[in-house]
Amino acid sequence: WLKGVPSHAYVSRLHAFAMSPLMRCLACALLCVVGEAVEDGGAATGASRQLRGFASSASASEDGGAIQVWPQPARWSRGETVLPVEAGPTFFRTASKVAPLHDAFERYTRLIFQHKTADTPGKQDDILRGVEVHVDDDAEDIPQLGMDESYALSVGANGSAKISAKTLFGAYRGLETFSQLVIFDFETGVYVLPGAPWEIEDTPRFPHRGLMIDTSRHYLPLASIYSIIDSLTYAKLNVLHWHISDDTSFPLQSKTSPKLWEGAYSPGERYTQEDVKEVVMYAARRAIRVVPEFDMPGHSTSWCTGYPELCPSATCKQPLNVASNKTWGVIEGLMDEVTGGHRSEPAKPSGLWPENFLHLGGDEVNTDCWSKTPSIQKWLDERGMTAKDGYKYFTKRAAELALARGRRPMQWSEVFDNFKGDLPAGTVVHIWKADTSVLEVVKLGYDVVLNVGYNARSWYLDNLNVKWDSVYTNEPCAQLPTDKLCSKVLGGHGEMWGETVDASDLQQTVWPRLAAIAEKLWSPKAVTADPSAALPRIQRFRCLLLERGVAAAPVALTGRATPPHPAGCASLYDQPLLTI
Numbered sequence: 001w002l003k004g005v006p007s008h009a010y011v012s013r014l015h016a017f018a019m020s021p022l023m024r025c026l027a028c029a030l031l032c033v034v035g036e037a038v039e040d041g042g043a044a045t046g047a048s049r050q051l052r053g054f055a056s057s058a059s060a061s062e063d064g065g066a067i068q069v070w071p072q073p074a075r076w077s078r079g080e081t082v083l084p085v086e087a088g089p090t091f092f093r094t095a096s097k098v099a100p101l102h103d104a105f106e107r108y109t110r111l112i113f114q115h116k117t118a119d120t121p122g123k124q125d126d127i128l129r130g131v132e133v134h135v136d137d138d139a140e141d142i143p144q145l146g147m148d149e150s151y152a153l154s155v156g157a158n159g160s161a162k163i164s165a166k167t168l169f170g171a172y173r174g175l176e177t178f179s180q181l182v183i184f185d186f187e188t189g190v191y192v193l194p195g196a197p198w199e200i201e202d203t204p205r206f207p208h209r210g211l212m213i214d215t216s217r218h219y220l221p222l223a224s225i226y227s228i229i230d231s232l233t234y235a236k237l238n239v240l241h242w243h244i245s246d247d248t249s250f251p252l253q254s255k256t257s258p259k260l261w262e263g264a265y266s267p268g269e270r271y272t273q274e275d276v277k278e279v280v281m282y283a284a285r286r287a288i289r290v291v292p293e294f295d296m297p298g299h300s301t302s303w304c305t306g307y308p309e310l311c312p313s314a315t316c317k318q319p320l321n322v323a324s325n326k327t328w329g330v331i332e333g334l335m336d337e338v339t340g341g342h343r344s345e346p347a348k349p350s351g352l353w354p355e356n357f358l359h360l361g362g363d364e365v366n367t368d369c370w371s372k373t374p375s376i377q378k379w380l381d382e383r384g385m386t387a388k389d390g391y392k393y394f395t396k397r398a399a400e401l402a403l404a405r406g407r408r409p410m411q412w413s414e415v416f417d418n419f420k421g422d423l424p425a426g427t428v429v430h431i432w433k434a435d436t437s438v439l440e441v442v443k444l445g446y447d448v449v450l451n452v453g454y455n456a457r458s459w460y461l462d463n464l465n466v467k468w469d470s471v472y473t474n475e476p477c478a479q480l481p482t483d484k485l486c487s488k489v490l491g492g493h494g495e496m497w498g499e500t501v502d503a504s505d506l507q508q509t510v511w512p513r514l515a516a517i518a519e520k521l522w523s524p525k526a527v528t529a530d531p532s533a534a535l536p537r538i539q540r541f542r543c544l545l546l547e548r549g550v551a552a553a554p555v556a557l558t559g560r561a562t563p564p565h566p567a568g569c570a571s572l573y574d575q576p577l578l579t580i
Contacts (some may be wrong), residue, residue: 105175260334
């Protein structure tokens, strides 16, 4: 039958055969025979008889006994029962009184039960009517590196369901997993949960999993930032790396140096300190850390709009003037505002950003302006320094200022590449360059955040030609021979540099490729080796994002691509879907 058919046309020919009248007739006959056998044998419960129509949609969505949750949990088992689910305003229940958990219940009730229906699944016992949520310690702490995000989810075939977690952070992750198990059956107008009984025990592989946004190249309105934070939770990401300032703009209010935000694009494209506090708390209630970045001494021309003396000269504007006391006064004042002057502790957050990491940039520094400016060259000469020595002095002093305020400094590849083991202890090396040796960094005792930039498997999301499956093959510990060394890799980010991104195209540039990064960082290494195995789940996850209002681009296309023709949300576009 396939003789003479080119290999690239096999799928089309199979699809045509599968949808032929003959095959449709055979499928209907088979369903009738199976249905009669179940009825005659009397083995089915009331629920399974009533929901026999759900079985076909459930088995299609559940892929023959697999799990469709993204990212894939660490350990799980499932059965074959399709439970009807009865929606209700108090579906999630807990003994805890803390507001953030009850806010999460409201969010997930809205996300799960989007379709309004007057139908109810019936009065039999085996109906899932709610989920009990137990949290060992419901302290409303600010999330930090190493927060406990583990949880257990149990759904019995009799309709019982429970989420257990040690912290609120774990409870949030459990709610997300549960939300992805429930589906709506349009034929009957009832929600169902296929695959019961479920037993899931889950915890992330890496503790630091995030997205960087760049509000210097393009200003992002607060609504856009809140929306992207919401979307991070759907993939169990836990870091928003906020690249606030760069050459092009400085949009943040500083009370110690109030002219800094004169470097914003316009008076309407700024963030007040109250804005920052709201964003940080909004993220914290979703178990997301917000890590600020102030790139220095390079990528800093915008600092000099309000304070020209921070630049080497009017015609040679960066790096920041290493020789000026004014430069260091502005930096120290800004750090005091950001950190509050000391480390954040549980129940005692400190600073605009209570997060205990502070990103100080340090990348792509060209020191020519220092050598060309007589006053700076004189300062260097008096100390027996070269311009490169000045670069080392600047990055090290900035890191020490952060450490003195209870923050671990993060710095880009170039800082390590130039100064190796001379970086202060506690520095986190953020590797974006392919020639920075991860093995060398961790052997010297430094922790790593990884997202190698411009290559065929890049986690730089501005590389629009890199598709999700290439992103998925990027293994964070590929250069490291032992698990002990791998433990020095804290995790990684998708980096969304903002030259061609603003609020109009942020989501579809980020998603669904960021989902590939999220699963590599959450799920066990053994289950993330094969993109083809993950394809059905990421297609389903893309559909889920769209259902939740996230503008995720088609899975199989390049970043930010638009659908080329009419198709379903899971379409690969380059071939017909094989749907029987």
